[in-house]
Amino acid sequence: MLPRPARPAETDPSPAESVTSFVPPLAPSPPPAVPPTIHKLTSAPATNSGPAALPPSAPAPAQPEADAFEGILRQHALPPEDSRVHHLRGPSRVRFQLERPAVSDTTRRIVVTAMIAAAVPSAYLLTRSDSGWPVHVHGDGDVLDPGGSHLGVFAWVWVLWLPVFAGGIGYAIHQWLPSQRSNPRHGWTGPVAASGVVLGALWLWAAQSGSAAAAFWLAAALVGIGLTAIHLGTTSPAGSRSEQAVTDIPSGILLGVGSLALLVCLGSWLVETDADVGGWGAEAWTLIALVSLVVGVTTVCMTGRGQLPVALSVVFGLAGLGFARLLANQPAVWMAAAAFIAGFLVIVSAGSRRHQVDHARRRAQRAWLKAEASAHADAEEPEAVRI
Numbered sequence: 001m002l003p004r005p006a007r008p009a010e011t012d013p014s015p016a017e018s019v020t021s022f023v024p025p026l027a028p029s030p031p032p033a034v035p036p037t038i039h040k041l042t043s044a045p046a047t048n049s050g051p052a053a054l055p056p057s058a059p060a061p062a063q064p065e066a067d068a069f070e071g072i073l074r075q076h077a078l079p080p081e082d083s084r085v086h087h088l089r090g091p092s093r094v095r096f097q098l099e100r101p102a103v104s105d106t107t108r109r110i111v112v113t114a115m116i117a118a119a120v121p122s123a124y125l126l127t128r129s130d131s132g133w134p135v136h137v138h139g140d141g142d143v144l145d146p147g148g149s150h151l152g153v154f155a156w157v158w159v160l161w162l163p164v165f166a167g168g169i170g171y172a173i174h175q176w177l178p179s180q181r182s183n184p185r186h187g188w189t190g191p192v193a194a195s196g197v198v199l200g201a202l203w204l205w206a207a208q209s210g211s212a213a214a215a216f217w218l219a220a221a222l223v224g225i226g227l228t229a230i231h232l233g234t235t236s237p238a239g240s241r242s243e244q245a246v247t248d249i250p251s252g253i254l255l256g257v258g259s260l261a262l263l264v265c266l267g268s269w270l271v272e273t274d275a276d277v278g279g280w281g282a283e284a285w286t287l288i289a290l291v292s293l294v295v296g297v298t299t300v301c302m303t304g305r306g307q308l309p310v311a312l313s314v315v316f317g318l319a320g321l322g323f324a325r326l327l328a329n330q331p332a333v334w335m336a337a338a339a340f341i342a343g344f345l346v347i348v349s350a351g352s353r354r355h356q357v358d359h360a361r362r363r364a365q366r367a368w369l370k371a372e373a374s375a376h377a378d379a380e381e382p383e384a385v386r387i
Helices: 015-020 068-073 092-096 103-127 155-174 186-209 212-235 241-273 282-301 308-326 333-379
Strands: none
Touching (some): 155 186, 155 308, 212 241, 241 282, 241 308, 282 308, 308 333
């Protein structure tokens, strides 16, 4: 217990004094005539000791100027002396809904909407079965026959086309929202979305009609559209989650299903023409095709945050290829094992890239917060009282 402070013998302690005399002061109090000082950044030039602040003896103004952080939130320009760069992403509805769209933007929206509105019903009519559900033709001798070649997959793999066409419909609606009136990103996302949906419908027509060569070249065009979308999406990221859901995710699945279609159509075309380049046999060329697919997809997955839509769609297709080889009339165990190993390598590469990018982002955020805290601590004077 702390000792009682000494008091003159001729005075009697008051009750409040007798109670508070046992409590030590928590912090040094300012002089009675000097009010507490609150330091704010001003427009005065900075010195070597830090940004300029009000003198310790001057009271705080009644209406202080907004500091640097408040100026950022109010979208005011920082003083030229402040060389720090702050990255704050505003919502797209605030950035673009106040601008009047150009005539070219409106024309592009109309064309994109018309192309998607024509391609999606056509794709459904091409694949509609007697029960009303879209089903691909995958009988004996067809382009999509699971047992037609070592690269054939089960028919349920082509359910990947559903998110592609659904994403096209969602994008056609999303581009007409008031918050997207003058979004410059639609200058390339619109043509890419419309081209992907139209080429997808044409590929379905070629596969249903039994033309393996036409289906192969259309699948190659789909891969080119998907790569273009991935490249542009990496250099110009989406401004919101809704925009990402209708642009980046369908584009990634389009690249994945296009790669699978290219693989399957290549096998059907080689079997149809009875080609054996180099005399190496079907097994050797199947392994070469799988290795090429893994190298290409893992290269794509090492960009951005791992491109999970691409990786998951390709892994889904490789699983269908592996099970098709295991459950065939003449099982090809080595081909199935190669397909499963290829899928494992793809998902591992995408997951590791995503973890690497997220870890680097968290480290950068911690470093930024630490630097901001150090800057504010250095700017304060020791005599200032924090309230």
